[in-house]
Amino acid sequence: xxxxxxxxTVTTLxxxxxxxxxxxxxxxxxxxxDRHVSDNLRQKVLRxxxxxxYRPNLxxxxxxxxxxxxIGLVTDEIGTTSFSGNILRGAQEAAWQHxxxxxxxxxxxxxETEAHTVDxxxxxxxxxxxxxxxxxxxxxxxxxxxxxxxxxxDCFVSDNRYPAVLPDECQGGYQATRHLLQRGRRRIAMINxxxxxxxxxxxxxxxxxxxxEAGLPLDESLLVYGDWWQEQGFSQAQSLLQGPERPDxxxxxxxxxxMGVFDALRERNLQVPRDVAVIGFDNMEMIAAHxxxxxxxxxxxxxxxxxxxxxxxxHHIEGGSSGKGEPLRxxxxxxxxxxx
Amino acid sequence: xxxxxxxxTVTTLxxxxxxxxxxxxxxxxxxxxDRHVSDNLRQKVLRxxxxxxYRPNLxxxxxxxxxxxxIGLVTDEIGTTSFSGNILRGAQEAAWQHxxxxxxxxxxxxxETEAHTVDxxxxxxxxxxxxxxxxxxxxxxxxxxxxxxxxxxDCFVSDNRYPAVLPDECQGGYQATRHLLQRGRRRIAMINxxxxxxxxxxxxxxxxxxxxEAGLPLDESLLVYGDWWQEQGFSQAQSLLQGPERPDxxxxxxxxxxMGVFDALRERNLQVPRDVAVIGFDNMEMIAAHxxxxxxxxxxxxxxxxxxxxxxxxHHIEGGSSGKGEPLRxxxxxxxxxxx
DNA sequence: TTGTAGGCGTTATCAG
DNA sequence: CTGATAACGCCTACAA
Numbered sequence: 183x184x185x186x187x188x189x190x191t192v193t194t195l196x197x198x199x200x201x202x203x204x205x206x207x208x209x210x211x212x213x214x215x216d217r218h219v220s221d222n223l224r225q226k227v228l229r230x231x232x233x234x235x236y237r238p239n240l241x242x243x244x245x246x247x248x249x250x251x252x253i254g255l256v257t258d259e260i261g262t263t264s265f266s267g268n269i270l271r272g273a274q275e276a277a278w279q280h281x282x283x284x285x286x287x288x289x290x291x292x293x294e295t296e297a298h299t300v301d302x303x304x305x306x307x308x309x310x311x312x313x314x315x316x317x318x319x320x321x322x323x324x325x326x327x328x329x330x331x332x333x334x335x336d337c338f339v340s341d342n343r344y345p346a347v348l349p350d351e352c353q354g355g356y357q358a359t360r361h362l363l364q365r366g367r368r369r370i371a372m373i374n375x376x377x378x379x380x381x382x383x384x385x386x387x388x389x390x391x392x393x394x395e396a397g398l399p400l401d402e403s404l405l406v407y408g409d410w411w412q413e414q415g416f417s418q419a420q421s422l423l424q425g426p427e428r429p430d431x432x433x434x435x436x437x438x439x440x441m442g443v444f445d446a447l448r449e450r451n452l453q454v455p456r457d458v459a460v461i462g463f464d465n466m467e468m469i470a471a472h473x474x475x476x477x478x479x480x481x482x483x484x485x486x487x488x489x490x491x492x493x494x495x496x497h498h499i500e501g502g503s504s505g506k507g508e509p510l511r512x513x514x515x516x517x518x519x520x521x522x
Numbered sequence: 523x524x525x526x527x528x529x530x531t532v533t534t535l536x537x538x539x540x541x542x543x544x545x546x547x548x549x550x551x552x553x554x555x556d557r558h559v560s561d562n563l564r565q566k567v568l569r570x571x572x573x574x575x576y577r578p579n580l581x582x583x584x585x586x587x588x589x590x591x592x593i594g595l596v597t598d599e600i601g602t603t604s605f606s607g608n609i610l611r612g613a614q615e616a617a618w619q620h621x622x623x624x625x626x627x628x629x630x631x632x633x634e635t636e637a638h639t640v641d642x643x644x645x646x647x648x649x650x651x652x653x654x655x656x657x658x659x660x661x662x663x664x665x666x667x668x669x670x671x672x673x674x675x676d677c678f679v680s681d682n683r684y685p686a687v688l689p690d691e692c693q694g695g696y697q698a699t700r701h702l703l704q705r706g707r708r709r710i711a712m713i714n715x716x717x718x719x720x721x722x723x724x725x726x727x728x729x730x731x732x733x734x735e736a737g738l739p740l741d742e743s744l745l746v747y748g749d750w751w752q753e754q755g756f757s758q759a760q761s762l763l764q765g766p767e768r769p770d771x772x773x774x775x776x777x778x779x780x781m782g783v784f785d786a787l788r789e790r791n792l793q794v795p796r797d798v799a800v801i802g803f804d805n806m807e808m809i810a811a812h813x814x815x816x817x818x819x820x821x822x823x824x825x826x827x828x829x830x831x832x833x834x835x836x837h838h839i840e841g842g843s844s845g846k847g848e849p850l851r852x853x854x855x856x857x858x859x860x861x862x
Numbered sequence: 863t864t865g866t867a868g869g870c871g872t873t874a875t876c877a878g
Numbered sequence: 879c880t881g882a883t884a885a886c887g888c889c890t891a892c893a894a
Contacts, residue, residue, distance in 0.1 A: 194887055205865045210889065218863060240645045241585045242887035245870055250581060255626075260611045267607045271600045274628055283642070286595075286626040288614055302623070305580045412812060441812060468808030472752060472781060534871055545881045550873060558879060582871035586886055 193236040202230035213238055244307070253282050253495065254303035254311040258291035264467060265316055265484050269335060272488025273312060280496045282309070297324035304329055310495040313337070314488075318349055318380045331498045335491040336484075338509050345498075345505035347491045347512060351381050354480040354514035355388025358433050358461050361478070363396050365522055367431035367459055371404040373418045373443065375435035382407065382435055385463060389433060404429060408439070415442025423450055430458060431522075437462035437469045440477055440521075459522040463514075476519030483512045533576040542570035553578055584647070593622050593835065594643035594651040598631035604807065605824050609654055609675060612828025620836045622649070637664035644669055650835040653677070654828075658689060658720045671838045675831040676824075678849050685838075685845035687831045687852060691721050694820040694854035695728025698773050698801050701818070703736050705862055707771035707799055711744040713758045713783065715775035722747065722775055725803060729773060744769060748779070755782025763790055770798060771862075777802035777809045780817055780861075799862040803854075816859030823852045 195213075199206040204223055211219045212227040219227075230236070244250045255273060260266045266288075274284050285303060289295040303311055304326060313323050314335035321337040323344070334346035362370050372389050375382040386405065393400055403425070408414035415434060422429060423446060434440035440462035447454055454460050454475055462470060462479035470477040490512060494505045535553075539546040544563055551559045552567040559567075570576070584590045595613060600606045610626065617624050625648060629635040643651055644666060653663050654675035661677040663684070674686035702710050712729050715722040726745065733740055743765070748754035755774060759782060762769060774780040780802035787794055794800050794815055802810060802819035810817040830852060834845045 192887095195889095196887080206888080207865060207890095208863090211864090214889090220863060223864085237641070237645050239585075239647060239887055241581060241590060241647050242870095243889075245579075245581050245585050245872090246887080246889045248870080260607050260614070264604060264607070267600050267604070270610075270626065271628060274600070274626065283646070284626050286610065286614060286624050288611060301577070305577050306623070307579060307581050438812070445814070466808055468806055469812065472778070472809065474785070532871095535873095536871080546871090547873080547881060548879090551880090554873085560879060563880085579871055582886095583873075585870090585888090586872045586874080588886080 193234045194239070197234055198227065198230045198236050201234060202226045250307045250309060251282050252285055252306065252308045253277055253492070254285045254287065254300070254308040255314065256296065256299055256303070256311060257288045257314045257316070259316045260288040263316065265482065268484035269314055269488040272485040273492045276489045276492035276496070282496065293322070293324070297326060300324045300326050309499050312491050312495060314491070318351065320380070331495055331504065333491045333495045333505065335487060342507055342509070345494055345507070346509035347487045347494065348509045349482050349487065350511035350513050351384025352388040352391070353511070354463060355385035355433075356392045357388070357514070357516055358385075358463065358480050359389045359392035361516055361522060362431040362433065362459055362461060363392065365431075365459060368398065369404070369427060369429045370431045370433060371422050371429035372406070372433045373415055373422070373435060373439050374405065374407045375410040375439065377407045385435060410436050410438060412438045412442040412445070415439030416445050417442075419443040419446035423447070423452070428458070432458060432460050434460065434462045436464045437466045437477060437479055440479070441469060441473060444473060454521050461522055465517050470517070470519065475521050478519045478522040479517050480514040481517050483514060487512050533574045534579070537574055538567065538570045538576050541574060542566045590647045590649060591622050592625055592646060592648045593617055593832070594625045594627065594640070594648040595654065596636065596639055596643070596651060597628045597654045597656070599656045600628040603656065605656055605822065608824035609828040612825040613652060613832045616829045616832035616836070622836065633662070633664070637666060640664045640666045649839050652831050652835060654831070658691065660720070671835055671844065673831045673835045673845065675827060682847060682849070685834055685847070686849035687827050687834065688849045689822050689827065690851035690853050691724025692728040692731070693851070694803060695725035695773070696732045697728070697854070697856055698725075698803065698820050699729045699732035701856055701862060702771040702773065702799055702801060703732065705771075705799060708738065709744070709767060709769045710771045710773060711762050711769035712746070712773040713755055713762070713775060713779050714745065714747045715750040715779065717747045725775060750776050750778060752778045752782040752785070755779030756785050757782075759783040759786035763787070763792070768798070772798060772800050774800065774802045776804045777806045777817060777819055780819070781809060781813060784813060794861050801862050805857050810857070810859065815861050818859045818862040819857050820854040821857050823854060827852050
């Protein structure tokens with residue numbers, strides 16, 4: 183076994199001071215870009231820093247300043263979809279701009295692990311925590327989360343005791359339906375996801391609203407619920423298509439459902455979008471961009487949500503308001519492809 | 523503007539010691555589970571800790587012990603595919619088991635940002651760094667990476683001066699081809715990705731090897747290169763299918779190419795797998811699991827690679843060997859679906 | 863402009 | 879088993 187390859191000599195402020203023939207405080211000043219240093223000394227110090235390859239020890243600095251510039255990101259799941267990745271990227275980019283670094287933790291959704299994780303982050307004196315989920319839902323975050331600035335991301339608590347950033351499902355449903363209306367469709371069905379999910383309920387609300395505004399009576403038989411999977415989309419579409427009056431457009435609760443609808447339409451030799459227009463939700467790249475025809479869909483703004491959550495948190499940390507109150511709803515943009 | 527919601531009273535060892543009527547060192551011993559404390563005092567201290575809701579300050583501890591239990595994870599891209607997510611999850615789970623936390627940084631692949639990021643992590647005294655890429659390739663990591671234990675993940679440097687964890691492309695190509703042979707196929711084509719990529723070259727090597735071992739002469743016209751996209755797979759498949767002797771199986775450089783092949787086969791009314799078996803590579807869930815028929819493919823072991831990289835790094839940190847030398851190749855498992 | 867003294871919260875050392 | 883004291887590397891406060 184060879185020895186671990188640690189940094190052999192850890193250069194400190196003192197070493198630099200010694201080498202440059204100044205006090206540690208002067209070195210500290212140079213490192214922190216304090217103006218009150220003569221050019222002469224500054225040059226000397228900078229040279230010594232260069233020579234010794236000195237790097238400030240942020241651990242020590244943080245202990246003194248009480249600012250770790252660390253943010254905890256607690257997620258339930260990671261990796262199964264691109265969602266968590268986009269959230270992470272959005273949060274990380276915003277953090278970077280504020281000189282913050284992200285401690286990434288995933289918990290598998292286990293409440294005990296969640297509590298343990300938050301405690302760990304608290305012990306490390308993170309300046310704030312983003313508590314994120316993989317899909318829009320209500321959560322019950324660990325008690326100890328209240329001990330530091332926190333923002334919920336893609337999730338919420340009923341009493342709004344934490345600020346939250348959510349996708350605007352209702353706007354998304356509304357805009358999807360409006361889009362179909364604008365394309366001249368009048369008999370618009372909706373094959374939704376599972377009842378009770380904020381995504382499903384919000385999207386349906388938007389759908390109803392758009393139809394109402396267009397002066398179209400809602401045919402309740404055209405709004406059906408199921409789950410979020412392709413098979414369900416397939417069978418629900420089959421039922422809808424064998425009715426007396428075929429819909430000329432189908433708004434799907436997500437992209438997977440839309441794939442099932444595509445299958446059902448293909449089976450009946452109906453063309454998309456000529457015979458029936460189809461619009462999805464979620465903009466899962468792997469599905470929507472590579473289906474034939476390409477699936478028009480509403481994108482979940484995960485990157486933007488991650489960014490906003492971080493900004494909200496930073497604002498709070500910097501002394502601004504906590505952002506508590508009504509959740510911030512981030513619009514879901516329409517992604518036009520060929521299915522409408 | 524309301525005041526920031528910081529922890530109001532930060533309880534320290536001293537406070538606990540005062541409350542329990544013991545020295546700080548005794549409290550420290552209790553916190554660190556040192557056996558050399560009488561039950562009597564231990565109880566007192568534990569009660570005080572409970573009462574005051576004391577949490578050890580890891581920043582201070584780390585400054586004293588020189589161990590931050592922090593690992594930097596530097597990635598070029600995050601979020602576009604599930605790859606980075608799986609790597610992150612694998613690394614995080616392994617880190618968790620060793621009491622390590624992950625500092626996640628993505629750089630966009632920009633060398634300056636990479637160098638800056640590594641410096642930042644070094645200043646924070648991470649105990650090691652995992653340098654990861656989104657797809658298997660050669661890299662040129664920043665100079666300063668040599669200042670701490672490091673592992674390359676899904677990437678490598680030509681002189682092996684860092685340990686590396688890579689997918690075993692060759693084994694993958696071999697096993698994919700073997701699988702087709704075992705299903706009775708004899709005229710097996712390969713529509714590969716782009717020339718020069720480790721993924722493409724390794725998979726082709728495995729393909730050749732399997733054919734050779736089976737005593738089948740390689741028909742060079744059956745091994746074609748293109749790019750990694752569906753369109754290319756479509757047109758390459760068209761060419762192959764209009765030749766005099768139709769292949770009875772096609773091994774695709776990745777799953778997107780396989781989708782193009784599906785399209786080409788459908789166009790000619792050929793059935794998968796009856797007329798032509800198709801196998802992919804990468805196991806992109808969104809594609810492979812939801813195509814019709816489901817696509818048999820070789821999975822990239824990102825989760826396992828993330829885990830192994832972390833284990834390798836931890837082993838080094840704990841004083842073991844650095845793991846430098848020939849890269850560690852992680853097998854790509856076969857995922858059976860309906861296309862073969 | 864520059865330097866000195868002291869302390870952040872913890873653990874290591876060593877004495878009792 | 880227990881505790882006083884020093885030290886980790888840096889920054890704040892104050893003094894020169």
